[in-house]
Structure formats: structure tokens, C-alpha cells
Amino acid sequence: AGLLNGKKGLVTGVANNLSISWAIAQIAKEHGADLAFTYQGEILEKRVTPLAEEVGCDFIVPCDVTDEKSLDTIFEVVKKKWGKLDFLVHSIAFADRNELKGRYIDTTLPNFLNSMNISCYSLTALAKRAEPLMKDGGKIVTLTYYGAQKVVPNYNVMGLAKAALEASVKYLASDMGVNNIRINAISAGPIKTLASSGINDFKSMLSMHENTAPLRKNTTQRDVAGAALYLLSDLSSRVTGEIHYVDCGFNTTI
Ligand code: 0WD
Structure with a gap:
């Protein structure tokens, strides 16, 4: 079954083969999508190029979301x-990983603004540019985390960025709905990746989830990819502005 047969999709945020977006790209490819990848900087270009080739894709473009020209x-x-x-x-x-530990209150203004820009505003910046190209309607998926809703130790400024990101999803859904563009967020349980390794004592987050989530497991990249496939396909045709949890049920218990 090809739920995305012939669909053209742009995938950001692939840093390596553990990236959540890489699992989403793989499942999208399995379902017939044509993909383009963005990479941030030369170091990641070397990692993204062979991954893109693995899914038969030679369409890769540089992207630093802090640079509007890019x-x-x-x-x-x-x-x-x-x-x-x-x-x-x-x-x-x-x-900044120095602020993914200790007290949130110690966040500096430069890190606050940079985290908000890269982790939150970038969604709006990309959506605004994607909208005119989504002539037949479109689907957008972003990734968030429960630290947006409740205090999670060490998540700190990222919790605020994710809270604003989740609100952005609702406002963007409202703006773009008339053009038949749907936008949703997946709130994933903790998964070991390059980004999450910057969070102090991430191991405790993983074991807490595993020990208390209803399913008594941790979430995998592939679990998130399955939900992304649903949200990117017509299976979810009347779903927009949602925060969809893929976290083994953890958020329901705390
Ligand atoms: O536990 C987790 N891993 C969870 C991650 C749980 C719930 C949500 N998420 C979210 C993350 O917050 C993020 O929004 O999922 C998303 C993807 O994260 P990931 O797959 O865990 O991490 P990673 O593979 O590192 O991809 C994130 C990438 C960057 O990687 P690094 O580690 O090099 O910062 O975001 C990209 C970059 O490729 N990125 C940028 N891209 C363009 N411009 C920029 C930038 N300025 N900064 C970071």
C-alpha cells in the first residue's frame, strides 16, 4: 500500500541515522513519496548525503533556519x-546544552531568543514559504515534547520553546486551513538521538518513561514515523491543529 504515492515531501532535521526525521523519511519512501532533504552545515551534509541515497534521493539542500536567505x-x-x-x-x-541542566531561571536572553528562533519560529518561517507551493493542499508535521505541558527537569528553555511551538501549530492550522493545508504536532516520548543527548541526565528521563508509561516501554523512532505517516497521508484528512502523543501513554499518567 502506498499512502503517499507520488507525493513530494521536504524533510528537515536529519542529522544522522538516529534522527526521528530519518525514520519518517524511510516510512514515507516505503509509501511511495519523493523526498528532498535539508541539511545544516557541511558536517551534516556528509551524513545526510548517503542517507538520502539510501532512499533513492539526490535532492538535498542546505538549510540553517537562522538564515532567512537559506x-x-x-x-x-x-x-x-x-x-x-x-x-x-x-x-x-x-x-545551548549548558542550559539544558540546572534551573530554568538561569536561562540567558541570547539562549532564550536563539532557542525560540530555531525550535519554534522556524516552523512558521518554513510554513509561510511552503504554503504557496502547496497548491493541491498540504500536510505539515512537527515534533514536540511533553516538557511543553509540564515541568520536566533539565528541559528548561526547550519546554518554553515547545509550548510556543504547540501554540504555533494551532494558529498555523487556523491560518492555512482555508487552503486545505493541515498541520499537526507529534509529541514523542524520549528517544536517544543527537539532540536529546544534550539534555542533562537524559538517561533518567528514559528510565522514568519506561517504568511509568502504561505500555512500560520507551518510544522508538519507528513508532513516531508510523504516526507521522498517518498525519501526512489522507488517513488523517480531517485532523488539524492537533498535538498527538506517541509516548507509550506517559502523558496520561502524570
Ligand atoms: O527524545 C527526543 N529525541 C525527542 C525529540 C522527544 C520529543 C521531541 N523531539 C523533537 C526535538 O525537539 C526536535 O524538534 O524531535 C525533533 C528532532 O529531534 P531528534 O531527531 O531527536 O534530534 P536530531 O537527530 O539531533 O535532529 C535535530 C536537528 C539538528 O541536529 P543537531 O543535533 O545537529 O542540532 O535539528 C537540526 C539539526 O539537523 N537543526 C537545525 N536545522 C537547521 N537550522 C538547526 C538550524 N539552525 N539547528 C538544529
């Missing part, structure tokens, strides 16, 4: 190559 270029390239876009995966977050 964002414009991505969509110019997509327009030239495809003339349209069907879906977008936003899987980007950043905070």
Missing part, C-alpha cells in the same frame, strides 16, 4: 524542481 533558497529550489510541495516535516530544535 530558507528562501530551499523553496526556490523546490519550486524549480517540483513546481509544488505536498508535505513538510519540521524536525528541528536547538538550545
Whole structure:
């Protein structure tokens, strides 16, 4: 079954083979999608290129979401190559690891603004540019975490960025609904990746989830990818502005 047959999708946030967006790309490919990947900087280009090749893709473009020109270029390239876009995966977050520990109150203004820009505003910046290319309607998925809703030790400024990201999903859904563009967030349980390794004592987050979540397991990249496939396909045709938990039920218990 090809739930995304012939659909054109732009996937951001692949850093390596553990990235959540890589699992989403793989399942999208299995379901017939044509993909383009963005990479941040030369080091990641070397990692993303072979991964893209694995899914038969040679369409990779640089993207640093703090550089608006690089964002414009991505969509110019997509327009030239495809003339349209069907879906977008936003899987980007950043905070200075020195502030992913200790007290939130110690967050500095530069790190606060940078975390908000990269982890939250980037979704709006990408959605704004994707919208005109989503002529036949479109789907956007972003990744969030429960630290947006409740205090999670060490998550700190990322919790605020995710709270604003979740609110963005609702406002963007409202703005873009008339153009038949749906946008939803997946709130994933903790998964060991490059980004999560920056969080102090991430191991405790993993074991807490495993010990208290109803399913008594941790979430995997593939679990998140399955939900993303649903949200990126017509199976979820009347779903927009949602925060969908893929966390073994953890959020229901605390
Ligand atoms: O437990 C987890 N891993 C969870 C992650 C639980 C719930 C949500 N998430 C979210 C993250 O907050 C993020 O939004 O999922 C998303 C993807 O994260 P990931 O797959 O866990 O991490 P990773 O593979 O590191 O991908 C995030 C990537 C960056 O990687 P690094 O580690 O190099 O910062 O976001 C990209 C970059 O590729 N990124 C940027 N892309 C463009 N411009 C930028 C930037 N300025 N900064 C980071």
C-alpha cells in the first residue's frame, strides 16, 4: 500500500541515522513519496548525503533556519524542481546544552531568543514559504515534547520553546486551513538521538518513561514515523491543529 504515492515531501532535521526525521523519511519512501532533504552545515551534509541515497534521493539542500536567505533558497529550489510541495516535516530544535541542566531561571536572553528562533519560529518561517507551493493542499508535521505541558527537569528553555511551538501549530492550522493545508504536532516520548543527548541526565528521563508509561516501554523512532505517516497521508484528512502523543501513554499518567 502506498499512502503517499507520488507525493513530494521536504524533510528537515536529519542529522544522522538516529534522527526521528530519518525514520519518517524511510516510512514515507516505503509509501511511495519523493523526498528532498535539508541539511545544516557541511558536517551534516556528509551524513545526510548517503542517507538520502539510501532512499533513492539526490535532492538535498542546505538549510540553517537562522538564515532567512537559506530558507528562501530551499523553496526556490523546490519550486524549480517540483513546481509544488505536498508535505513538510519540521524536525528541528536547538538550545545551548549548558542550559539544558540546572534551573530554568538561569536561562540567558541570547539562549532564550536563539532557542525560540530555531525550535519554534522556524516552523512558521518554513510554513509561510511552503504554503504557496502547496497548491493541491498540504500536510505539515512537527515534533514536540511533553516538557511543553509540564515541568520536566533539565528541559528548561526547550519546554518554553515547545509550548510556543504547540501554540504555533494551532494558529498555523487556523491560518492555512482555508487552503486545505493541515498541520499537526507529534509529541514523542524520549528517544536517544543527537539532540536529546544534550539534555542533562537524559538517561533518567528514559528510565522514568519506561517504568511509568502504561505500555512500560520507551518510544522508538519507528513508532513516531508510523504516526507521522498517518498525519501526512489522507488517513488523517480531517485532523488539524492537533498535538498527538506517541509516548507509550506517559502523558496520561502524570
Ligand atoms: O527524545 C527526543 N529525541 C525527542 C525529540 C522527544 C520529543 C521531541 N523531539 C523533537 C526535538 O525537539 C526536535 O524538534 O524531535 C525533533 C528532532 O529531534 P531528534 O531527531 O531527536 O534530534 P536530531 O537527530 O539531533 O535532529 C535535530 C536537528 C539538528 O541536529 P543537531 O543535533 O545537529 O542540532 O535539528 C537540526 C539539526 O539537523 N537543526 C537545525 N536545522 C537547521 N537550522 C538547526 C538550524 N539552525 N539547528 C538544529
